[in-house]
Amino acid sequence: MKKKLLTFVLTFVLWFVLAGRFNIQVFLLGTIICSIISLMMAENLFRLIQMKDGTKDFPKKLYYIFMVIIAFIYDVFLSAFKVSRHAFEMKPSFSPRLVSVQTSLENSNSMATLVHFFTLPQGALAMDFDDIYKEYVIHWIDVDSDDEVEGKKTLILKHENLIAKIFD
Amino acid sequence: MIDFLPSIRQLFAFVFFITGIYFLLSTAVGLIRFPNLYTRLHAGSKCLMAGGISVFMGCIALEGISFVSLKLIIILAFLLITNPIAIHVIAKFDNNYNLIPKVYTKEDFEK
Numbered sequence: 001m002k003k004k005l006l007t008f009v010l011t012f013v014l015w016f017v018l019a020g021r022f023n024i025q026v027f028l029l030g031t032i033i034c035s036i037i038s039l040m041m042a043e044n045l046f047r048l049i050q051m052k053d054g055t056k057d058f059p060k061k062l063y064y065i066f067m068v069i070i071a072f073i074y075d076v077f078l079s080a081f082k083v084s085r086h087a088f089e090m091k092p093s094f095s096p097r098l099v100s101v102q103t104s105l106e107n108s109n110s111m112a113t114l115v116h117f118f119t120l121p122q123g124a125l126a127m128d129f130d131d132i133y134k135e136y137v138i139h140w141i142d143v144d145s146d147d148e149v150e151g152k153k154t155l156i157l158k159h160e161n162l163i164a165k166i167f168d
Numbered sequence: 169m170i171d172f173l174p175s176i177r178q179l180f181a182f183v184f185f186i187t188g189i190y191f192l193l194s195t196a197v198g199l200i201r202f203p204n205l206y207t208r209l210h211a212g213s214k215c216l217m218a219g220g221i222s223v224f225m226g227c228i229a230l231e232g233i234s235f236v237s238l239k240l241i242i243i244l245a246f247l248l249i250t251n252p253i254a255i256h257v258i259a260k261f262d263n264n265y266n267l268i269p270k271v272y273t274k275e276d277f278e279k
Contacts, residue, residue, distance in 0.1 A: 014242070017235075017238060017239060018239060018242070020235065020236075020239065073221065076214060076217050076218050076221065077218050077221075079214045080191055080194075080214040080215045080218030081218075083194070083198065083210050083214050083215055084190070084191060084194030084195075084198070084211075086198070086202075087194040087195075087197045087198035087201060087202070087211060087215070088194065088197065092201055092202060094202075094203070094207055115256060116252045119213055119252035119255055119256050123210065123214070125206060125209055125210060125213065125255065125256075125259055126256050126259070127256075127259045127260055127263045128263055137263070139259065141207060141210050
């Protein structure tokens with residue numbers, strides 16, 4: 001019941017923000033749609049969320065969330081610049097490689113956040129995840145040597161520590 | 169006294185728009201020119217996201233602090249969440265099921 005109510009409130013607020021006006025028609029339509037969504041999806045929506053400490057350390061974690069978003073946007077632009085340079089080359093030359101990276105993260109939320117970090121920044125693309133060995137299979141667009149692979153893995157570890165502070 | 173704030177705001181907005189146009193153009197060019205599916209997905213994820221962020225930031229800078237800006241921030245957040253998921257699903261599907269391309273490229277023949 002608590003989950004359904006929370007889903008209803010969240011979707012209802014989102015509905016009003018996106019609708020942009022307050023009148024009885026918008027209110028009634030929003031109530032019907034949000035009720036259907038909360039009845040159908042409330043169980044699945046919160047299925048994978050694991051809250052270890054509850055909301056106790058949330059203000060402290062806000063700083064880390066802010067840092068993650070800043071790092072994310074900075075890396076997206078850096079990576080996009082590298083890829084866009086290839087697009088305008090006379091003969092686009094790549095040295096792509098499939099690499100598997102092991103993670104030390106335990107929480108499912110942090111793993112999912114780390115996949116976001118693979119897919120957008122760093123010229124990498126997360127292709128698969130092995131649950132047993134906790135390994136990501138990553139497609140890297142520009143890797144010339146093994147030393148470069150190790151260098152990029154350490155770059156990932158930096159983000160991994162930041163994400164671990166939020167969720168673990 | 170001349171009010172500089174709207175001019176500075178417009179300057180920021182147009183810088184963001186030009187950056188966004190460059191990245192979105194490189195997305196389109198990359199999707200056509202890149203040799204195989206995975207490299208095309210790279211163009212479709214990173215350049216598209218950088219272009220999207222730039223264009224939305226330009227719109228927010230032009231709009232100022234208002235209700236429309238809040239809407240734009242929410243749409244930007246949805247874009248940040250959904251684009252990597254879609255790209256990851258396509259890559260995972262191709263990796264696990266060996267999709268057959270409709271139009272072959274040179275790299276597909278070599279494979």
